[in-house]
Amino acid sequence: MSGKITDFFEKKTTTTIDEAENKDNDKELTSTTTTTTTTSTTSKKKVAAAPKKKAAVASKKRKHESSDEETDKEEQQNDDDDDGEEKVENNNNNKKLKNEEKSEEINSTITDNNYYDDIENYFTDKQWKEALSGEFGKAYFKKMITQLNKRYSSKEKPIYPPKNEIFSAFNYAHLEDVKVVIIGQDPYHGKGQAHGLSFSVKKGVSPPPSLINIYKELETDIEGFKRPLKNGFLEPWARQGVFLLNAVLTVEEATPNSHKDFGWADFTDAVLKILSKQDQPIVFILWGGFAQKKEKLFTNKNHLVLKSGHPSPLSIKHFIGCKHFSKSNEFLKSKGIEEIDWKITE
Known part of the structure; x- marks a missing residue:
């Protein structure tokens, strides 16, 4: 110019x-x-x-x-x-861009950690929450929860059970009130079945094959037990101190063992170690080879370990006749502990 x-x-x-x-x-x-x-x-x-x-x-x-x-x-x-x-x-x-990026990063972190924070609400039993607080802070647990949060949020494939029911087994009985532990492998992978208790299904859902075989064993083992045809909800057991724990607590729909490498085994092993250290006598029931690998965790002589085949139709002949329910009650009675009423009504 x-x-x-x-x-x-x-x-x-x-x-x-x-x-x-x-x-x-x-x-x-x-x-x-x-x-x-x-x-x-x-x-x-x-x-x-x-x-x-x-x-x-x-x-x-x-x-x-x-x-x-x-x-x-x-x-x-x-x-x-x-x-x-x-x-x-x-x-x-x-500066604005950096602040926006930082804000997005924080929001992303908050989003990823929402599920971890919600666990405080999922554990309603204070004894369990306190006993497992050390696990919640470990790297493997945070990584696992972050991964699960993404899977639940993506909704590409349904995850069972619902998030608020993952830890149901921990909320029915205080740690000090656990009498019997029945270890399963992972949750049922059909829609509307799993709700956080091993071998149990929600109200109104017909019993799966493994649970039907458990009922059959109860009919021959416990006098007066009548097998329910349409009720597979084992909440009455859980409320009496039967800890129904799956080694892996989540699963993808129609994909058994899909979450076995997520880190749940580390968590549930820690749970079993805590139980093994308890002074009160506990019966540990191990059905099948997978559950029996956990036997090494139970070093306390105060406890009783019972082993047999899995109640699955594939191994039924190694399960029927084990009499684990009557044996559990006999052990509890010998220790001055109230027996379990195994009855399940329609």
């Missing part, structure tokens, strides 16, 4: 000088036709006046050049100011 202004003033100045010189030449011709003396006098005046006119023109030109320089400086200053403002704006934008 400054270059255009300078060109304009230079052209204007040149035009002014040319016009002044043309006027002087016209006057000079007019004076010559009058008289020689006048011509001489006029010529002298012109000679004397010419330097003044040229000086005035030069001065005017210098003013224009000075004005151009000031204009250039002003424009440069404006450009510098614009650059400065742009830098400030860029810095502000960068």
